[in-house]
Amino acid sequence: MNGKGDKWRGGWTPQYAENHNRIFGGKVKKIYIFDVDGTLTPSRRPMTKDFEKFFSKWAEENTFYLVSGSDLEKMKEQVPEYILTLAGGIFTCGGNQFWKEGSTQQWPTDWKLIYENKFELPKHLEEFLNIMLANSEYPHRYGNHIENRGAMVNFSIVGRDCTLEQRLDYFEYDKKTKERQKIADIIKSKADGIDAVIGGQISIDIAPVGNDKSQILKHIEEIENFNCPDEYIFIGDRTMEGGNDYPLALLMDNTENCDFYQAGEPSAEDGYKSTQKILEKLID
Numbered sequence: 001m002n003g004k005g006d007k008w009r010g011g012w013t014p015q016y017a018e019n020h021n022r023i024f025g026g027k028v029k030k031i032y033i034f035d036v037d038g039t040l041t042p043s044r045r046p047m048t049k050d051f052e053k054f055f056s057k058w059a060e061e062n063t064f065y066l067v068s069g070s071d072l073e074k075m076k077e078q079v080p081e082y083i084l085t086l087a088g089g090i091f092t093c094g095g096n097q098f099w100k101e102g103s104t105q106q107w108p109t110d111w112k113l114i115y116e117n118k119f120e121l122p123k124h125l126e127e128f129l130n131i132m133l134a135n136s137e138y139p140h141r142y143g144n145h146i147e148n149r150g151a152m153v154n155f156s157i158v159g160r161d162c163t164l165e166q167r168l169d170y171f172e173y174d175k176k177t178k179e180r181q182k183i184a185d186i187i188k189s190k191a192d193g194i195d196a197v198i199g200g201q202i203s204i205d206i207a208p209v210g211n212d213k214s215q216i217l218k219h220i221e222e223i224e225n226f227n228c229p230d231e232y233i234f235i236g237d238r239t240m241e242g243g244n245d246y247p248l249a250l251l252m253d254n255t256e257n258c259d260f261y262q263a264g265e266p267s268a269e270d271g272y273k274s275t276q277k278i279l280e281k282l283i284d
């Protein structure tokens with residue numbers, strides 16, 4: 001009932017307050033925010049058919065936003081576009097870009113870029129990443145190791161051009177050696193004003209401090225605040241310290257009317273099943 005098409009756009013008026021109570025029965029309106037990789041889909045793969053069946057129906061009936069480390073093109077490969085258009089908006093590149101569907105309702109969807117943060121990788125940091133790449137004890141390199149997404153940089157020792165099998169091999173190696181965490185810790189301590197967080201199975205997201213997923217909450221509140229009273233819920237698979245969902249999870253934890261949930265184990269293949277269970281529990 002509080003799906004995208006039914007949102008009230010007229011601001012907070014006595015008339016609106018009355019309608020709000022009538023429509024929502026005085027109930028708090030929930031606004032959901034989802035990470036994508038590991039939360040709605042297996043890592044770097046499309047949403048499964050069974051979850052799509054559940055989530056597409058859920059998405060018709062709820063207000064939600066998506067936030068991913070990937071860019072919009074990669075996001076479209078993972079989440080069917082008809083589901084993306086049901087979202088209130090899509091945050092890509094770790095919250096450094098914000099997209100909204102154009103109002104034309106035509107195919108192909110007209111995505112409008114609402115904001116974008118620019119980031120230029122400092123030369124000394126690029127040199128450091130190349131040294132890490134040359135010196136890591138992991139034996140394989142498959143290409144596309146430093147991916148500049150304009151608003152952030154994604155760094156991967158194994159390389160983003162690896163196959164799924166090669167990706168899982170590195171993921172297991174990293175679980176044992178904690179290589180990514182060690183590299184991220186060095187970047188954070190040596191590069192002034194730069195943050196590095198672990199995302200997905202093979203990479204590290206690098207961006208200026210504060211240009212992480214936590215920046216999206218204020219934008220969502222600006223869009224949604226006339227629907228108050230609201231409750232904001234974030235679900236991610238890397239909400240623990242060092243993970244790319246952590247900055248937003250921490251902010252949610254410290255903000256009134258906000259809460260977060262961890263979806264399964266980090267980058268688990270079936271993290272979306274855990275997301276489904278959480279959503280089923282939260283249905284009023």
Ligand SMILES: [Mg+2]
Binds near residue numbers: 035036038
């Ligand atoms: Mg994730």
